[in-house]
Structures are given as C-alpha cells and as structure tokens.
Amino acid sequence: MATAGKVIKCKAAIIWDVGQLPSVEEVEVAPPRSHEIRVKIVATGICRTDYHVVKGIFANIDYPVIVGHEGAGIVESIGPGVTCVKPGDKVIPLCLTQCGECSCCLSPKTNCCLKNHLYEPIQNLMPDKTSRFTCRGKQIHHFLQMSTFSEYTVVPEASITKIHNDAPLDKVCLFGCAFSTGYGTAINYAQVEPGSTCAVFGLGGVGLSVVIGCKVAGASRIIGIDINKDKFTKAKELGATECIAPQDFKKPMNEVLVEMTGLGVDYAFEVTGNIDIVVTALKSCHLGHGTCVLVGEPPAGAQFSVEPILLLTGRKLTGCLVGGWKLKDAVPKLVSDYMNKKFNMDALITQTLPFDKITEGFELLLAGKSIRCILLF
Incomplete structure (x- = not known):
C-alpha cells in the first residue's frame, strides 16, 4: 500500500x-x-x-x-x-x-x-x-x-x-x-459434558459466551447469576435454563445452588472478576467432582482463602486464560x-x-x- x-x-x-x-x-x-x-x-x-x-x-x-x-x-x-x-x-x-x-x-x-x-x-x-x-x-x-x-x-x-x-x-x-474466552472456557477448557449442570456467575459478554458454550456442549441445566436482572432475557435467549439474582435471597448463592441441584453443580464459572465470589462459586460445585473455573480477571494483588476440606472431597478449583x-x-x-x-x-x-x-x-x-x-x- x-x-x-x-x-x-x-x-x-x-x-x-x-x-x-x-x-x-x-x-x-x-x-x-x-x-x-x-x-x-x-x-x-x-x-x-x-x-x-x-x-x-x-x-x-x-x-x-x-x-x-x-x-x-x-x-x-x-x-x-x-x-x-x-x-x-x-x-x-x-x-x-x-x-x-x-x-x-x-x-x-x-x-x-x-x-x-x-x-x-x-x-x-x-x-x-x-x-x-x-x-x-x-x-x-x-x-x-x-x-x-x-x-x-x-x-x-x-x-x-x-x-x-x-x-x-x-x-x-x-x-x-x-467470545473466545467464554465459549472456550466451557467447550475447550472445562469440556462441559452433555447432561451436566452449570452455574455462570456474571452475565456480561464473557459470561454469556460461557452460556453459549455450555449449551453447545449439551448441558441440561445452565443457571445464570447476576445482580442485573435486565440481562436475564438475553441469557435465556442464548441458552440459560434459568436465571437468579443474589439480592432475591437471604442466604448465600452457594446454598441456593446446592438446594436447586442436590449436591451442587458440575461446573461453576466465575466470570465477574470479583474475588469475593470465588469461594461462593467453589462452594456451589458438586462436593465430590464439581469444577470451579476462574475466568474473570480480579484486581492486581487480590487474594482469597479456601478451606482445604472444600477441595479434599474432590472439588477442583482452576483458572483459564482466554478459553x-x-x-x-x-x-x-x-x-x-x-x-x-x-x-x-x-x-x-x-x-x-x-x-x-x-x-x-x-x-x-x-x-x-x-x-x-x-x-x-
């Protein structure tokens, strides 16, 4: 040129x-x-x-x-x-x-x-x-x-x-x-299985891309979580089977999700970058084999603590970069x-x-x- x-x-x-x-x-x-x-x-x-x-x-x-x-x-x-x-x-x-x-x-x-x-x-x-x-x-x-x-x-x-x-x-x-980040986290990294249950914390562009990935993978239940209920219609359009807002409950989201699913979800995706939600997402996972994937990027220097028993029973906590x-x-x-x-x-x-x-x-x-x-x- x-x-x-x-x-x-x-x-x-x-x-x-x-x-x-x-x-x-x-x-x-x-x-x-x-x-x-x-x-x-x-x-x-x-x-x-x-x-x-x-x-x-x-x-x-x-x-x-x-x-x-x-x-x-x-x-x-x-x-x-x-x-x-x-x-x-x-x-x-x-x-x-x-x-x-x-x-x-x-x-x-x-x-x-x-x-x-x-x-x-x-x-x-x-x-x-x-x-x-x-x-x-x-x-x-x-x-x-x-x-x-x-x-x-x-x-x-x-x-x-x-x-x-x-x-x-x-x-x-x-x-x-x-899209690469959210969709890839579900399809490529977590390798969500058909019939599985998933929880997606945060329904922005990346979180909704996770929803699309879970749907394409054949998940039977995809629960979207966000404080902004205006995002629920879009989430359901893209594959979420149900959506919930934390402010509608008097108990932690992990307790709500465990009650909804029995022993917890197969896969939880933390997509907000809010470090306070990480342990909640982990606790929402199935106690014997659930996987929690960190997707959102937290502020520099942020830290969180996890009780070892949450992992000793079989839960997994992992992170994924760009899907x-x-x-x-x-x-x-x-x-x-x-x-x-x-x-x-x-x-x-x-x-x-x-x-x-x-x-x-x-x-x-x-x-x-x-x-x-x-x-x-």
Missing part, C-alpha cells in the same frame, strides 16, 4: 491518566519493525477490561495508553521477517501470544506462551520495549500489544492471526477476547465455525456506534445497558 514504510496519522482514543475516559485524538503510528504488522482496524468492541484500565485496577500499566483488545481489521503493511500474513489480509489481533517456539507453545497442556506480555514488568510496550504511538510529541503506550482503539495499530507477529476473507469484521472482532485456546491456531477455526452457523454470537452485540462516540459506548457499559458495543472506524 502507498502508506507502507511511512508514519500514518489517524484517530485513536487515549486514556491520559487514571480516572479519565478515553478521548479521541490524532496520533502518529510508526511503521512496523522486524516481525511486526501494521493493521487498519475496521471494528472493535468495548470490554469491561478496558474500563478497568481507566480505573487503574491493573498493575504494571503506564499512562497515557491506547486500550482496546477486541478488534478486527486489514493488514496495511508488514515488517521484515513477517511470513504469517501479507498486506490486504483480514486479521484479528490476539490478546495472548502464540510464538510457536517456546516450551509452553510446544506443550498441549497450556496456552500461556512465554512471549506473553503478562510476564513483562511493564505490560504495555512492544516486545522491544518501545512504542509505535505518539501524540503531541509524547510517547503513548500500547495495551496487550494490540491497542485496537486506534484506526491503525502495530502488533507483534506472535499476536495476530489471518481469518477468512469473507468474515464480517464488525462481528468477528469479538473473537479477540469476549484455554492457542489463539493463533484456534481463532481462524472459530471464525469458520461461526460462518458455518455452529453457534450464533450476534446477540451479544447490543449497539454499533461510530468510533467518535466511544464515550457513549463506555457510558452504556457502565449503565448496564450494553453487552457489547461495537465501534466502527
């Missing part, structure tokens, strides 16, 4: 400091370096994780920063050494790397690539510890090596995957985080499954707005009126 090798000026939404919502600015995006790709983002979703950066919940995040991590777009140019994509390809940036070379990538037991940004002391720079963004002469930080709240962004080769050329980018952008997928391999297959109507995630999208209305998108999220708002450039 004509812009290859040149600095591109474009729109991006910058969080200048903790407590400030993203503001739309003109930024300069440098060309990709070795093993990097510059992408023109077409569509991106707003995830509550992006708002967590606004609130300063995560450690090791420097400001100012461009967040966004549910994007889809088209390759504008590639740096030296890139072989996985070419200009013009439709792609999805990945929030979890897959280098294909480290011991974790070579093992079938984990998807936690050792080139993952989570291992870095400062998580929001490129692998060479520099940034490709500037605004008003100031360096702007990346987020998850993606930063999809920018019309153009630069990502490492290990953090991108090519998808089918006919894929609708305004829909499949959700494979960057929400347990090796994303570079899995996302193209998930996109194909979506296009072949194996599942329908379109109902997760509650609003579509032009990128300039990003503040409105965040307001809808915080008001509990949005499952996923998609921004279009």
Whole structure:
C-alpha cells in the first residue's frame, strides 16, 4: 500500500491518566519493525477490561495508553521477517501470544506462551520495549500489544492471526477476547459434558459466551447469576435454563445452588472478576467432582482463602486464560465455525456506534445497558 514504510496519522482514543475516559485524538503510528504488522482496524468492541484500565485496577500499566483488545481489521503493511500474513489480509489481533517456539507453545497442556506480555514488568510496550504511538510529541503506550482503539495499530507477529476473507469484521472482532474466552472456557477448557449442570456467575459478554458454550456442549441445566436482572432475557435467549439474582435471597448463592441441584453443580464459572465470589462459586460445585473455573480477571494483588476440606472431597478449583485456546491456531477455526452457523454470537452485540462516540459506548457499559458495543472506524 502507498502508506507502507511511512508514519500514518489517524484517530485513536487515549486514556491520559487514571480516572479519565478515553478521548479521541490524532496520533502518529510508526511503521512496523522486524516481525511486526501494521493493521487498519475496521471494528472493535468495548470490554469491561478496558474500563478497568481507566480505573487503574491493573498493575504494571503506564499512562497515557491506547486500550482496546477486541478488534478486527486489514493488514496495511508488514515488517521484515513477517511470513504469517501479507498486506490486504483480514486479521484479528490476539490478546495472548502464540510464538510457536517456546516450551509452553510446544506443550498441549497450556496456552500461556512465554512471549506473553503478562510476564513483562511493564505490560504495555512492544516486545522491544518501545512504542509505535505518539501524540503531541509524547510517547503513548500500547495495551496487550494490540491497542485496537486506534484506526491503525502495530502488533507483534506472535499476536495476530489471518481469518477468512469473507468474515464480517464488525462481528468477528469479538473473537479477540469476549467470545473466545467464554465459549472456550466451557467447550475447550472445562469440556462441559452433555447432561451436566452449570452455574455462570456474571452475565456480561464473557459470561454469556460461557452460556453459549455450555449449551453447545449439551448441558441440561445452565443457571445464570447476576445482580442485573435486565440481562436475564438475553441469557435465556442464548441458552440459560434459568436465571437468579443474589439480592432475591437471604442466604448465600452457594446454598441456593446446592438446594436447586442436590449436591451442587458440575461446573461453576466465575466470570465477574470479583474475588469475593470465588469461594461462593467453589462452594456451589458438586462436593465430590464439581469444577470451579476462574475466568474473570480480579484486581492486581487480590487474594482469597479456601478451606482445604472444600477441595479434599474432590472439588477442583482452576483458572483459564482466554478459553484455554492457542489463539493463533484456534481463532481462524472459530471464525469458520461461526460462518458455518455452529453457534450464533450476534446477540451479544447490543449497539454499533461510530468510533467518535466511544464515550457513549463506555457510558452504556457502565449503565448496564450494553453487552457489547461495537465501534466502527
């Protein structure tokens, strides 16, 4: 393309400091370096994780920063050494790397690539510890090596995957985080069995994707739990067999769920990131073989304690990162499954707005009126 090798000026939404919502600015995006790709983002979703950066919940995040991590777009140019994509390809940036070379990538037991940004002391720079963004002469930080709240962004080769050329980018952008995480946790990681009982704590975009996964897996009973009853209709539409709100009961949710199911659910998914709910979710599991999966990301430094007896009887407590997928391999297959109507995630999208209305998108999220708002450039 004509812009290859040149600095591109474009729109991006910058969080200048903790407590400030993203503001739309003109930024300069440098060309990709070795093993990097510059992408023109077409569509991106707003995830509550992006708002967590606004609130300063995560450690090791420097400001100012461009967040966004549910994007889809088209390759504008590639740096030296890139072989996985070419200009013009439709792609999805990945929030979890897959280098294909480290011991974790070579093992079938984990998807936690050792080139993952989570291992870095400062998580929001490129692998060479520099940034490709500037605004008003100031360096702007990346987020998850993606930063999809920018019309153009630069990502490492290990953090991108090519998808089918006919894929609708305004829909499949959700494979960057929400849908892959929730659906994969049920289908790929927990491997929910037909006829099983499941409880999903939190019915946001990720939690509803867990519901879809449980339904596809053949679970006979899927119980959604959320304090926002407005989400119940959508949850039932996507596969929940019943929904309950904690404020409607005078006893803990684990006691309610055990009474509803006999000995507890086969699978409990904690999708809120609220550390206080973890033990409740674990206690709601079947005392002899129930599995509790942590999906939501809690604040930095959060801790919880568990009575050993809860585990000694056979319950399992585990955690799952982005659905347990090796994303570079899995996302193209998930996109194909979506296009072949194996599942329908379109109902997760509650609003579509032009990128300039990003503040409105965040307001809808915080008001509990949005499952996923998609921004279009």
